Amino acid sequence: MTSGSAGVTGRPIALVGFMAVGKSKIGRLLAKRLALPFKDTDEEIEAACGKSIAAIFRDDGEAEFRRVERNVISRLIQDAPHVMAAGGGAFMDAATREALQARATTIWLDPPFGVIAARLKRSSARPLASSKNEAELLQLWHQRRLLYATAQLRIETSDDDPALAVERIVAALASR
Secondary structure, three states, rough: OOOOOOOOOOOEEEEOOOOOOHHHHHHHHHHHHHHHOOHHHHHHHHHHHHHOOOHHHHHHHHHHHHHHHHHHHHHOOOOOOOEEEEEOOOHHHHHHHHHHOOOOOOOEEEEOOOHHHHHHHHHOOOOHHHOOHHHHHHHHHHHHHEEEEEEEEEEOOOOOOHHHHHHHHHHHHOOO
């Protein structure tokens, strides 16, 4: 499937879901498969602010990070079709979620919590995860699932090869 094939609607494709679900890794592979550019909102935010996500959280707070994130996503969804990995909390912001739903094809990547927990234990680069224990992360995961479920497509993933998730996404897009 290429960018002109059935299933790609001429809109950006936004991958949403909890932290550590594989949005960036799967997004890069999906973009390559569809011959589309890839954009990672965290990378775009860091470029716009001139500092890391962790530094933004530490220096400016989560509210400022979410404001910048909202602005970056608003800009990105105006661009030509591309695959976008949205930050784990981006879809929690009502204005960001509504903009993504209106201007992009939203795809929720949904692995079991055990997969997420194992990945988070191997990473220290996630500001929200570093301040929470596993029970708190599980609670946050349950809360966020209600809003992720409003995405236009849901793709169940696991700890399998990310290429399998890409094939599931391509099939789901083709059947739309």
